Amino acid sequence: SAVISQKPSRDICQRGTSLTIQCQVDSQVTMMFWYRQQPGQSLTLIATANQGSEATYESGFVIDKFPISRPNLTFSTLTVSNMSPEDSSIYLCSVDGHGQGITEAFFGQGTRLTVV
Amino acid sequence: AQTVTQSQPEMSVQEAETVTLSCTYDTSENNYYLFWYKQPPSRQMILVIRQEAYKQQNATENRFSVNFQKAAKSFSLKISDSQLGDTAMYFCAFMKRFGGGQGFSFIFGKGTRLLVKP
Numbered sequence: 001s002a003v004i005s006q007k008p009s010r011d012i013c014q015r016g017t018s019l020t021i022q023c024q025v026d027s028q029v030t031m032m033f034w035y036r037q038q039p040g041q042s043l044t045l046i047a048t049a050n051q052g053s054e055a056t057y058e059s060g061f062v063i064d065k066f067p068i069s070r071p072n073l074t075f076s077t078l079t080v081s082n083m084s085p086e087d088s089s090i091y092l093c094s095v096d097g098h099g100q101g102i103t104e105a106f107f108g109q110g111t112r113l114t115v116v
Numbered sequence: 117a118q119t120v121t122q123s124q125p126e127m128s129v130q131e132a133e134t135v136t137l138s139c140t141y142d143t144s145e146n147n148y149y150l151f152w153y154k155q156p157p158s159r160q161m162i163l164v165i166r167q168e169a170y171k172q173q174n175a176t177e178n179r180f181s182v183n184f185q186k187a188a189k190s191f192s193l194k195i196s197d198s199q200l201g202d203t204a205m206y207f208c209a210f211m212k213r214f215g216g217g218q219g220f221s222f223i224f225g226k227g228t229r230l231l232v233k234p
Contacts, residue, residue, distance in 0.1 A: 033222075042207060042226045090159060096220040103149055103168075103211070105222055107161035 002027050006093050006108030013083055013115050020079045021111045023093030028073035034066070037090040037110070046091075049076050083115045118143045120210050122225035129198045130233050136183075137193045137228045139208030145169075149211040149220075150184065150191045155227075156204040164206070167191065198232045205229050 003026040013019050023032060031050055035043040046066055047055040055068040069077045080087050093108040119142045129135035141150070152164040167175045167184050175182050179196045195202055208225040 043222075043224045045222075048221075092159075092161070094161075094222075096222075103166065103220070104151075104163055105153075105161075105209075105211070105220070110159040112159070 001104075002029065002095050002097065002106040004093055004095065004106055004108035006111060008111055009109060010112040011114070013113065015084050015115055017083055018079055018081045019083065019113060020077050021091055021093070023076045023078070023108055025074045025095055029095040030073070031096065032070065032076045033094040033096075033105075034068065034076075034078045035092040035094060037092060039089070043092060046078070080113065083113075085115045088113055088115045118145070118210050118212070118223050120208050120223050120225040122206075122208050122228050124228045125226070126229045126231070128231040128233055129195075131198055131200060133198055134194060134196045135198055135230065137195075137206050137208075137230065139191045139193070139225055141189050141191065141208070141210050143189070143210065143212075145212050147213075150182075151209040151211060151222075152180070152182070152191075152193045153207045153209055153224075154202075154204045155207065156201075161207075165193065195230075200232050200234060203230060203232045 005024045007022050034046040036046050037043050045058050046061045047057045049055040049068050049070040051070050051073050067079045090110045090112050092110045094105050097104045121140045148169045150167045154162045154164045165175050165177045165180050174184050181194045183192045205227045207227045210223045211220050
C-alpha cells in the first residue's frame, strides 16, 4: 500500500491569494493525481502529474490557475491561485498502486479549503 | 468516454440490517476494474471492495459484497449487518489502465450518502 501525507489539512484564505498544498508519499510512484471535491459532490480529476514532465490537465482546469510541481517520485504540490469563493472545496492527492502491482488508488486525507 | 452513475443520492438503514447501493456504468472497454470506495466524515477515502471485469464471480469482503452484471453494466454494493461505522459517502469507481501500461485512471460516480441508524 501507499501512505500519503497531505498538508495543510484545512485552511481559510482570503480571495485573491494563493495556497499551495503538499502531498508526500512513502514510496516512489510514477503518477500522482490531484482531485477536487466540491461540497457534497464527487471527485473531479484536476490533473495528472508525472515526475520530470509537465502535468496533464483535464478539461476545465488550466495550469495558470492550478500550477503543479512534481520535483521527485515521492512529492508533489498543487497551488490554487488567485482564489475566489468558488474554489472552496476539498482537494485530494492520490496515487495508484501500479508500481507495486496493486490495482487500487490511495488517497491523502484531503485539504479542506475555504475562501472568504 | 466512460461514465459512472449512482442514482441514489442518500440512503438510510437500521443498524444490523442489509442495504444495497446501486451503480451503473458505461464503457466500451473489455478489461477494467470496478471499485467501491467509502469516505467517512474524516474525508479519508477507503477502499471497500474491488471487482475485476474478467471475473464472473462476485467479490466479497466480510460484510460487503457486490452484484456484478457485466452485460447490464451494473455493479451494486450490498452491506450486510450494517454498523454505525458504515455511515459514510460511498463512491462507485471505474478504473482502466493508461495506454502503455503507465498506470490507472479512475472515474467516480457522484456518490451515495449512507446513514446507519441505531
